[in-house]
Amino acid sequence: MQLKRLRVAQLRRFQQPLELADLAPGINLITGPNESGKSTLVRAIRAAFFERHRSSSVTDLQPHGDSSAAPEVELEFCWQDQAWHLNKRFLARKRCDLRIDRLASAASTEASEALNGDEAEERLAELLGFSHPGRGASKAEHWGIPGLLWIEQGAGHELREAVAHAGNHLHSALGGELGELGEVASSSGDAILQAVDTQKKALLTATGRPHGDYKTQQQALEEQRRELTELDARITAYRDQVDRLATLRQQHAEDQRDKPWEALRAQQHAAQAQLDQVEQLQQVQRHDEQQRGPLQRQLDLLRDQLDGFEQQRKTLEQRQVAEQKARDQLAALSAREPALAEALAQAQAAYQAARARLQQAQRQQRRDSLQQTLAQLAQQLKALDHSLTQARKVQAELLEQRQQLQRDQIDPHLLEELRHAEQARSELEIRRQGIATRVRFELRPGQQLTLGNTTLADSGEELLLEPAELLIPETGRLQIIPGGEDLSALAREHQRLSERISALRAQLKVADLIEAEARAASEQTLTAKIQANQALLSSLAPEGIELLAQQQQALRQQQATLGAELEATSESLTKKPADHTRSATPNQALDADSALDPNQAEAQLETAHQALDLAEKAQKDHQLALTTAQSEARSSANERQRLQAELEAPERQTQLHSLNQALTDALAEQQILAQRIEARQQQIEAARPEILKQDVGRFASSAEQSESAARARELELNRLESHLEALSAEGLEEQRAECQLACEQLERAVHELERRAKALSLLQTLLRQQRQALTQRLQAPLQTHINRYLSLLFPHAGLSVDEQLIPHQITRTGNAGTEHELIDSLSFGAREQLGLISRFAYADLLQQAGQPTLIILDDALVHSDSHRLAQMKRILFDAAQRHQVLLFTCHPEHWRDLGAAPRELFSESSL
Amino acid sequence: MPRFLHTADWQIGRQYGRFKPEDAAAIAEARFTAVERLAALASAQQVDAVLVAGDVFDAQTVSDRTIRRLFNALQGYAGPWLLLPGNHDAALAESVWSRARRIGAVPANVELLLEPEPHLYPEAGFAILPAPLTQRQTMADLTAWFDQAETPPELLRIGLAHGSVQGLLAEEIDSANPIAAERAERARLDYLALGDWHGLKQIDARTWYSGTPEQERFKDNGAGQALIVEIAQPTSAAISPAAPRVTPAPIGTYHWQRWQADLRLASDAEALIERLQTLATNTVLRLQLSGTLDLSAHQRLQAALGVAEGRCRSLEIDADALRLTPTDADLAALQVDGYLGEVVAQLRERQQGDEGEIAREALVILADLLREQRSLDGEATCS
Incomplete structure (x- = not known):
């Protein structure tokens, strides 16, 4: 578009x-x-x-x-x-x-x-x-x-919101793209999954443990199973008790019929009768046994008496032997006496000689030592005398010097001040002279004037430093007043200085400065001398002259004492050798003048002393042995005589005979008694009384046990009967049947719930798996596109997409x-x-x-x-x-x- | 002609854990009802005695209330009840019997056969030879003493025992409490009333197991009945002894049935659904399902089972071997789309694995959730 x-x-x-x-x-x-x-x-x-x-x-x-x-x-x-x-x-x-x-x-x-x-x-x-x-x-x-x-x-x-709103469009759009997947996106899958979740949750917890009704039922089942186990145990116990009851009844019937303890009692009684018989025999036996004792004692007594007699006889023999021995001993001892005395005398003589030699040696030694000491003393004394004399002289000098110093001593400060004052006055004097009013006079001879207190005659000059009256005889008085202020001031200063000088001189006890200076010089010289003398004195008598004098005194005394001693020693020495020579044994040639070693003499004395000790001891021992032997000889003779008299008395023979007779009789009686006891003992032992006693006990306790066991059984029987009656009333097996019933029903219910829970889990798992798989398939193409862009922004990064894409x-x-x-x-x-x-x-x-x-x-x-x-x-x-x-x-x-x-x-x- | 009612294995006090609590209670209760029916039958048939061949109680220690209820249930018949201890209620030193006596629960017309000795009923013309268990188990034949036991010749010799007849009940060959197969003949018995085997079974002309009067296993073996036994005269007195006439009479309340349905075709499910509609109300049903079903058929079957469960006494379903195979139609109907389809496919696969039943359950849950979802969607659409 x-x-x-x-x-x-x-x-x-x-x-x-x-x-x-x-x-x-x-x-x-x-x-x-x-x-x-x-x-x-x-x-x-x-x-x-x-x-x-x-x-x-x-x-x-x-x-x-x-x-x-x-x-x-x-x-x-x-x-x-x-x-x-x-x-x-x-x-x-x-x-x-x-x-x-x-x-x-x-x-x-x-x-x-x-x-x-x-x-x-x-x-x-x-x-x-x-x-x-x-x-x-x-x-x-x-x-x-x-x-x-x-x-x-x-x-x-x-x-998120945008995608949610686009959801349907997106899904249907993608459905077309993804072909068959469009159909897979289940219309009700999620609802079903949710329903399965809900149903499963009612049965299982999140961790898969039973929950709700399932849990309750399972717990109830466990409870029932426990109860069932308990009931089973009780039923088993009950059945065992019933069996026990049957056994007890049978045993009880047998007890009642047989009464086994009665037979046992009869056996007990028979054994008891036998035992009684034996006990009678034992009593007689005991009586006889008691007889044995006195008889034996009588025999012992007789034998003791006979033994006494025999003993006395033996003693006499011993006494005789002893007496002889004592006499022999005495004789031997007496024989040794003279030899011992001689030996002792010799030892004593040797000892005395040795001691004398030792004393001699010691005196000689002492004399030599005294002579040596005296020589040393004389030398010391000489030195000391010299020192002392010297010291005393120095000390006297010192004393004098110190006294002189005392006298000549002058205060250096005062001296200095005096010097200054003298100087100042001289200067002042010069200045005053300079400015003073000079009165020159030239008088006719014999004429006198009186100036102040001074009488002027002839010619001369007077210096007037202060107003003065010149009396001119017959003429009148002439008042001379020196001019100028200075003069009076100087006069005052001069006055002051003069006073001070006078005072200082008085203080220093000198007439003038020259004397003072001389004294100061003398003081210095003296001080040096004193120091030299002090050093000399301390070297001569470091601890003082007094001590030195004492030392001298002590040495002199020592010299006197030692001199006396030496004299005495020398005297004894000159006398002693003569004594010694006289007392010495011929074989001991001792030279009086020869030097005798004191140590050697001492060793000889020691040897002689020991020899003397030995000889004295031998003498003493011998005396003791001799005395003892004498006393022994006397007493053994007495003893023997006394015994001999006793044994030879006539009544003693009679007594001995009768004793022998009595002994024979007693022995016969003893033998008869022993035979009787022996025979009876065999009889008693054959009957085995201890076994018989055991038999009686055994039979008695068997009977007792048998009967008490029967009684216990009867008791248990009664108790068990009533116990079982009570138990029967509980209807245990019916309870068990009911419990079992509940158990089975619960088991079925639990099983059904378990199966349902497993089925729901399975269903849930499968639904989730399939849903997951589907989601992944839907996400895959989107993921591809996302990755294309993402790699530009974040290389190597991954972006995961959730179920909602x-x-x-x-x-x-x-x-x-x-x-x-x-x-x-x-x-x-x-x-x-x-x-x-x-x-x-x-x-x-x-x-x-x-x-x-x-x-x-x-x-x-x-x-x-x-x-x-x-x-x-x-x-x-x-x-x-x-x-x-x-x-x-x-x-x-x-x-x-x-x-x-x-x-x-x-x-x-x-x- | 002397006439007896032979029954055994009442197992009073037994509980049934495999059922839902309310069903279990009803089924346990039915055992008392069965005893009341026996009393009524005994009265109606005017029998001379009721012979109970052991295991009156399921356990030794049952509650006093249970003991009293049992003896109260006997009220409908005033004649003699001859009760023999079995392996569950053996005459031990202390037993349910001694307890019953102690609490004074035993009525005068009830005879407890606790000792192995002849009990003579001269007026009625019969002698009872009991073989009570005095231990929980024994490997000795407790009926052996019958052979030597002397009884007046004019009286019928009736044996009463609890255990397994040797050699006849294949699966219990080694079992405890053996009884010789030819005991009736050897001991010259006119009739040997046996208990322990819960089905009705004739051993020979004079030896029968009556079976339990109220069924308690999914086993079609004649359980749920009692026997009316008529005997003409003592064998010893007869020239040509006739066998006793033994007639089973139905007693039990519930019929225990086990169905196994292998579902392969779509029509199989429909046939099963139709069959379920015919279930009687006293049925205790165990249904074992196997094979495969699609989701819609499974849903229909579930609905039908829900209805059946509401009608019959108990319905137990074992569907562990059943597999669900969702079809395209199923998936379309449930609007399974997207990844849910993958989940369904996986669950379908997993049914073949170790925990197949869990996968199946998961599949059922998923289907239910989807249906719920669809119905919610539907509502949403409608509104």
Whole structure:
């Protein structure tokens, strides 16, 4: 379809007619500023097709304020070798004329066709695939395919509604294109699927678990099955009890008939009688056994007495032997005595000799040592004496020097001050001399004048520093007053200084400065001397002279003591050797003068001492042994005599005889008793009394057990009977039958529900699968067209289309990998771009299906960036190869590279 | 001429889980009704005694109410009822019988044959030799003692036993509670009344199974009857003994039937529908369907089955072997178009698989939904 010409008149801002002629088959770029009438033209095209010419609700078409205007639209377009001419006038002088002419090139010779009014409008709706409203203005829901392809300002991104409105037209258009698929698009499939969903939901949850009635029934069935199991268990128990009852009854009858415990009791009694007999024997036996004890004790006693006698005899023998032995011992000891005494004497002598030698040696040693010490002492003393004398001399000097220093000491500050004062006074004196009033006199001899207190005679000169009275005898007085202020001031200063000097001299105890200076010099010399002497003294007597004197004293005393000792020692030495020589044994040749080693002497003494100890000990031991032997000899003799007397007494023999007789009698009696007991014991053992006792116990407990078991059985029987009576009343098996009944019925119901649920699931699955497959087949051609455009905008991207053939998800590969994004979540610009792409794809699809296509874009893609816009222009240009495109824009500069000459609306309207 | 009513296997207390609750209750109730009918029949026939050959009760522990109801149902006949314990109600140490006695439910004219010893009825002219079960099962022939049992020669010797006659009932060869096939002859019995086999069956001239008086299996074996037995004179006294005259009398309420319908042709379904219309109200029917049906025939059959179910006592349908094959006409009628056609085709295929019945059910559901849809559309169109 190609729009050739458009003319509007009395329509909104175009009160004067406007015509767009020679519209191109591809892109037509219509530009103009805002409010130049672009949207009005779009509205005019829409009105020409969509609005009923009879409609009175299109007053918006009239120019503002002109209610009498008759808006008119005239269109010419080509479609399949036909030229269509449409002229439509609204509101006033309404009419609609459609003329369809064969083009000259057409082979057909058919005449042209003219349609009017509704008929014309219906033809247009059929051609383009839209519908008219029943009454009133045409709305989006009527626009069908043009609604999809004629894109209003700012609506490029909104696709869903447009597609929905185009749905039927699109489907029927596609149906033709897709051949048999048109039939496949089931008329009631979705309704059926929904019904199946609903029915399934009543039985199964979303996760396929039983729900509602199905669930209730299944739970009830489980409950019944549990109950059934429980009843079965109870019935089994009941049956076991019934069997037990039968057994018990039989046993009870046997018990009553046989009474087995009675026979057992009889056996018990027989065994008891036997046992009693044996016990009697045992009693007699015990009596005899008791006899045995006393008899034995008597025997033991007799034997003990006889043994005592025998023991005494043996003791006597032992005593005799002992006595002899003691005597022998005594004799031997006595014989050794003299030898021992001799040895002791010798040892003592040797010891004394050794001791004397040792003393001698020690004295000699002491003497030598004393002599040596004394020599040292004498030397020390000599040195000490010298030091002391020297020290005392130095000390005396020091004392004197210090006293002198004390005397001559002078305060250096005062001295300095005195120097200054003297100096100042001298200077003052000179100045006073200079200015003083000189009184020169030259008196006749013998004449005297008295100036002040001074008597002047002869000649001379007096300096008057202060007023003075010159008494001239007999003449009167002459008052001389020295002139000038200075003189009195100087006099005062002189006075002050003189006083100060006097004071200082007094303080320093000197007559004048020279003396003071001499004293200061003397002080210095003394101090140096004292220091030298102090050093000398501390070297001579570092700890003081007193200590030195004490040391000297101590040494002298020591010298005296040691001297005395040496004298004594020497004396004894000169005397002792003589003694020693006399007392020494001949074989011990000892030279008195020869030096005797004290250590050796000590060792000899030690040896002699040990020998003496041994000899003394031997002597002492011998004495002890001798005494002991004597006492032993005495006592053993006594003992032997006493025993001998006792044994030889006559009554003792008689006693021994009678004892022997009694022993013989007792032994005979014991033997008889033993024989009797032995015989009876055999009898008792043969009867096995312990076994008999066991028999009695065994039979008794068997009887007891037998009887109590019978009683227990009877008890159990009674209990079981009443228990079963109670159980029978419950009608367990009837309950079970009823339970089983409920179970089976529920099983059937559950089975039916299960089968229904499975059938519904199966049906649902198949319906969905088939529907899905169909949808995919329908989508395939659209997808092809979409991909053609999409690859220009987003290379390697995929755009998936939903069941309503609306793009809903884009898949792109970016830095973050493959990303799936819902179209609705994209930016406005991207949505508009994809919206246009989709519409172009629909147009392609429709064109293939032989439908007319015309694309109108009113100010599209204003939100696209330059890159995207460039791509979109390629897409648009590509689409325009197949479809006529009317592109209205107020931004001609954006579209300069679109390959189409822009038509400016402004200039044309001014025509 | 002495006359008896021989019956057995009342199985009082049995429940029927295979049926819907209300049907199950009615069928269980029918067993009491059967006993009342027996009492009425005994009175009408003026029999000398009613012989009940075991399994009066279905279980040992039935409720006291059930016990009382049973004995109450005997009221219609004042003569002697001779009740023998069977394997279901054996005379155990504690049994339904001891319970019945304890609660005082047993009327004076009811004799419980709990011991294997002769019971003499000199006035009526017969002696009863019972073989009660005192254990749930036994492998010994409890009727063996009949051979040695002495009874006065002028009295009829009537044996009463519960078990399987050896060698005659092929399927129960190894079963418990055996009874020697020639017992009647060996024990010189005039009649041996047997129970345990639920169908009516004659073993020899003097030995019969009466079968249960109320049918409870889909087995056409003469169940639902009782036997009227007339005996001329004691065998021992007769020179040429005549066999007893045994006449079956119908007792049961419900007729249990099992139909197997293999549907191949369109007419098969129609024939089945016609046959269903003839069903009597006391029918308990088990219908096994196999073969194939198109959707419309299936819908018609479903409707007919719905009607039949409303009329007869119980209708149990096993359609597991049935396949649905939608025809083009079906699809057109249901306006199956688009991908639904593919779904129908797949379901049809799947009926051959492991879970064929689920596919069939799914197909039925889909067909129902489509019909519903069409009728909605129809309404929409009409309005």
